[in-house]
Amino acid sequence: MRILIAExxxxxxxxxxxxxxxxxxxxTVVEDGITALDYASSGEFDLLVLDVGLPRMDGFAVLRALREMGADIPVLMCxxxxxxxxxxxGLEGGADAYLAKPFRFEELLAxxxxxxxxRNGAGAQPTRETCALGDLTLNLRTRVATVGVGAQKREVERSSRE
Known part of the structure; x- marks a missing residue:
């Protein structure tokens, strides 16, 4: 899941x-409102964590512009x-949640x-986290590939593209 952080x-x-x-x-982190709007409207992100006090365009304006474009990306304002x-x-403007700073990371994660x-539907089946072929295993969530068995076992972290 790709998350855009505008902070x-x-x-x-x-x-x-x-x-x-x-x-x-x-x-992915961006530091200003105009870049946040550009990235968030691209369709490449699953969720936006949006600060209100951004330079060049504040978070309320970013949210308003996204909703006017018809973008349905979930937005958590922090x-x-x-x-x-x-x-x-923020909530009436289309934010899905509003979290005041300072916040605990566990609450943001929840x-x-x-x-x-x-977004996936309350009754959606969980996705499979791993794929395996021979002595190669790939964790799709963490993107860690495990190769080999026993003492020869080795882990390699992969990028999302890989």
């Missing part, structure tokens, strides 16, 4: 990207703007998993 604070974007990658997601008015504005379940 201009490098410390936060690195923290979120590292955590998502550790859980088998493929994160922002320091935690007033009720901002939360309502919200992402919920959006994935909703």
């Amino acid at each position: 201009d604070e490098p410390r936060i974007s690195r923290f979120v990207a590292r955590g998502l990658k550790a859980h088998g997601y493929t994160p 922002t320091a703007r935690d007033s009720v008015a901002d939360t309502v504005h 919200r992402i998993k919920l959006r994935v379940r909703e």
Whole structure:
């Protein structure tokens, strides 16, 4: 699952990207609203984690433009703007969730998993995580290939394209 992170604070974007990658997601980070809109509208991402206070175009404007284009990408807004008015504005503007900073990564991850379940349908069957052929096994979620058996066993991390 490819997740776009639109966050201009490098410390936060690195923290979120590292955590998502550790859980088998493929994160991409952008630092401004115009780039976020361009990437999010491309159809290449499954979910957008969107900060409100982005340079060049704020998160509310990005969300509004996405929804006006008809983009149905799930959007989780993560922002320091935690007033009720901002939360309502984000949710009524088409955000799927609104998370105030500082937040715990576990809560962000739970919200992402919920959006994935909703998008795939509540009763959807889980996808198969591994493929195997001979002594080669590939974990499709983590993209780790295991080659060999016993003491000769070796793991190789692959990119999403590979």
